[in-house]
Structures are given as structure tokens and as C-alpha cells.
Amino acid sequence: MIKIVTDSVASIPPSMAKRYDIDVVSLYVNRDGVEYEDATMDHEAFYSEIHEMADNIPTSSQPSQAAFEGLFERAAEAGDEVLGVFISSDMSGTYEGALRAARAVKARNIDFTYVMIDSTSNSFDEGWPVIDAAEARNSGSDLAECAAIVLEAIERCRFLFVPESLTFLQKGGRIGGAAALLGNLIKLVPVLSVADGQADTVAKVRSSKKAIERMTELFKADVREYGLAHAMVHYIGDPTPARQWAREVIEPLVGHAVDVLPVSPVIGLHVGPAVGIAYETLKAMPYKLSQPASLRMVAS
Numbered sequence: 001m002i003k004i005v006t007d008s009v010a011s012i013p014p015s016m017a018k019r020y021d022i023d024v025v026s027l028y029v030n031r032d033g034v035e036y037e038d039a040t041m042d043h044e045a046f047y048s049e050i051h052e053m054a055d056n057i058p059t060s061s062q063p064s065q066a067a068f069e070g071l072f073e074r075a076a077e078a079g080d081e082v083l084g085v086f087i088s089s090d091m092s093g094t095y096e097g098a099l100r101a102a103r104a105v106k107a108r109n110i111d112f113t114y115v116m117i118d119s120t121s122n123s124f125d126e127g128w129p130v131i132d133a134a135e136a137r138n139s140g141s142d143l144a145e146c147a148a149i150v151l152e153a154i155e156r157c158r159f160l161f162v163p164e165s166l167t168f169l170q171k172g173g174r175i176g177g178a179a180a181l182l183g184n185l186i187k188l189v190p191v192l193s194v195a196d197g198q199a200d201t202v203a204k205v206r207s208s209k210k211a212i213e214r215m216t217e218l219f220k221a222d223v224r225e226y227g228l229a230h231a232m233v234h235y236i237g238d239p240t241p242a243r244q245w246a247r248e249v250i251e252p253l254v255g256h257a258v259d260v261l262p263v264s265p266v267i268g269l270h271v272g273p274a275v276g277i278a279y280e281t282l283k284a285m286p287y288k289l290s291q292p293a294s295l296r297m298v299a300s
Contacts (some may be wrong), residue, residue: 001080002137002146007063007094009087009264010119010127018176020134025067025092027266031058036265043262050237055168060266073252076109076298081143084116085130085248089296090197091122094297099298106300115147117154120197120289123263124232125159131230131282132206134169147240151293153283154228157159159194160202160218161234161276166190168272169199188286191215196290208233212275215270221278223253227282233260237273245275 002026006012007075008026015064017024028048038060063207066079075082082102095118102114119126128258158270163169189211191203203214219231231254235242246260262268 001078002143003071003080003081003082004130004134004137004146005084005098006126006130007086007095008037008123009092009266010124011129011261011264011267012087012127012130013261014039014297016064016128016131016193020131020160021138022130023071024136025063025094025098026115027063027092027264028061029058029265029269030061032056033059038266041265043265044239046265047237047262050268053269054272057073058166058265058269062092063102065097065101068098069104069207072102072105072112072114075108076105080110081115082112083133083143083146083150084114085119085126085133086117086273087126088119088120088194088197089118096170102252102300113143113300115143115198115297115299117150117198117293118197119145119152120293121153121157121159121194121236122267123159123276124261125157125194127232128157128230128278128280131154139185147299148295152284152298153280154293154296155288156224156229156282157278157280158285158287159276159278160215161271161274162189162208162215163192163271164208164237164273166269168270173289176263191218195287196255202287212245214257216253219250219279220252220253222279222281222285225283226285229280229282231258231277231279233239234263234276234278235260235274238265250277279294 005023024272026037089095133146182275190201233246
């Protein structure tokens with residue numbers, strides 16, 4: 001059997017993880033001296049207070065190597081193979097921790113077979129390749145085939161998002177203080193994405209409304225050029241704008257209902273209130289990686 005493992009930052013809801021038989025290893029949110037398991041947090045409660053966190057932003061931490069080793073050890077003892085897909089190694093040490101754990105378990109269990117993949121992203125930009133792998137595994141694909149599907153999917157996925165302000169990004173070290181101050185003063189709103197494992201600005205406009213419109217235009221252009229396999233609307237903070245955008249704009253474009261899901265709090269605390277869309281096209285897009293996704297994979 002192939003165990004498919006990811007982290008909570010992929011933002012796959014527990015019900016979906018259960019349906020697809022995906023193991024989720026949680027990162028942690030540390031707020032006011034209390035540690036919370038990202039995978040089981042009450043997203044609505046957390047995000048209802050997101051604006052109050054601007055002056056005291058929580059911190060996050062990755063899973064322990066012991067957590068990964070325990071999971072992989074149980075897989076090895078059961079004779080299972082493991083396919084792990086994790087948050088960008090440029091954003092977190094989670095992937096490196098999983099890889100160290102896999103190697104440690106391999107040293108004790110010579111027949112243990114694994115593939116570890118750096119997704120180069122987060123949220124459902126990470127989640128869609130995981131779902132694709134689970135569907136392939138459940139249809140009878142072997143480990144090598146599932147890994148190849150993940151690598152192909154990584155290059156067909158894109159995450160676009162518009163933050164309400166630059167405050168959280170600046171305080172989290174994602175952009176410089178001067179850039180955040182200037183942006184907030186003149187109401188400059190970026191449309192952000194993820195490229196080569198890091199946050200990337202793809203457009204800058206003068207209002208949130210125009211930023212949402214620009215994000216919609218970028219999504220429409222990608223669908224026209226590369227086709228569409230899946231789409232997921234994401235939000236951080238108040239879900240109302242995301243739900244409205246999904247119902248009034250995205251669903252008429254794609255011709256069917258789309259899920260509207262919160263982003264993992266670990267990502268939310270770095271970005272602040274935001275609306276976005278994570279989608280997978282039918283053909284590879286040129287924006288995601290400057291080098292092949294296969295360079296982000298390690299196999300035993």
C-alpha cells in the first residue's frame with residue numbers, strides 16, 4: 001500500500017483527507033504562549049480575531065522529526081510505501097524534517113521505500129497535487145506513477161491571492177518595511193502568487209477592488225490558454241468576500257460550483273486577511289518554476 005502524506009498547510013479539510021485516505025501531519029500556531037495544532041484549529045474562531053493580531057502576530061512552527069519518524073516507522077512496519085508532499089522548503093523546514101525522518105527510518109528498515117517531494121508552494125497550490133496522487137493511488141497507480149503525477153501537477157497549479165493590506169507580510173519578513181509603508185500609504189494592493197517556492201508579485205493596483213478584478217483576469221487568461229482541471233477559492237479572515245466572489249464571478253466562469261475554504265492558519269498569520277484562488281490547469285503553466293519540479297524530489 002502507498003501512504004500519501006502531506007502537511008496541514010496544504011489546507012485539505014479533515015473530511016476530504018479522510019475520503020482520499022491522506023495522512024496529514026500538523027504544523028503549529030503559537031499564540032500568547034499557547035501552542036495550537038494547525039490541523040485541528042477552529043479556523044472561523046481564529047480568523048474572527050485576525051485583525052486584532054496585527055500588533056502581536058502569532059508565530060508558527062513545523063512538525064517535529066519524531067512525529068514524522070513515528071508515522072514513517074509505522075508505515076515501514078506495515079510494509080507500506082510512502083509518498084510525501086510538503087510545503088515549499090523556501091517557506092518552512094517541514095520538507096527537510098520529513099526527509100531526515102524518512103532517511104532515519106530507512107536506515108532501520110532497509111526495505112522501506114519512499115518518495116519525498118517539495119511542492120514549492122502551500123495551500124491548495126500544494127493540495128491539488130496531493131489530491132491527484134491520492135486519486136491515482138486509489139485507481140491502482142504504483143509509487144513511481146503517483147510521484148510523476150505530483151511532479152506534473154505542480155507545474156499545472158497556480159495560487160493567486162490579494163491581501164487586504166501589507167501589514168502581516170511586512171511583519172513576517174515577506175516584504176521590506178519601507179515597501180509596506182509606501183504600499184499602505186498610497187493604497188497599493190498587490191496580486192501575489194508563488195514562484196520558485198517563494199511569494200511573488202504579479203501585479204500592483206491602487207485598490208482592493210481593482211486587485212480582485214486583476215486576479216480574475218489572470219485566472220481567466222490561464223483558463224483560456226491552459227484549460228482548467230480544478231479550482232478552489234481561498235480566504236483568510238472574513239469568508240464573506242470570498243464566498244461572494246466565488247458565487248458571482250468564479251462559478252459563472254467555470255460553469256459549476258467551487259469550494260470556498262479557509263487557508264491554514266499557519267499561512268494566514270503570515271499573510272493577514274486575503275482572498276485568493278488556487279487552481280490546476282490541464283497543461284503546464286510557465287510561471288511556477290524556472291527549473292523542473294523533478295529537482296525537488298528525493299526517492300529512496
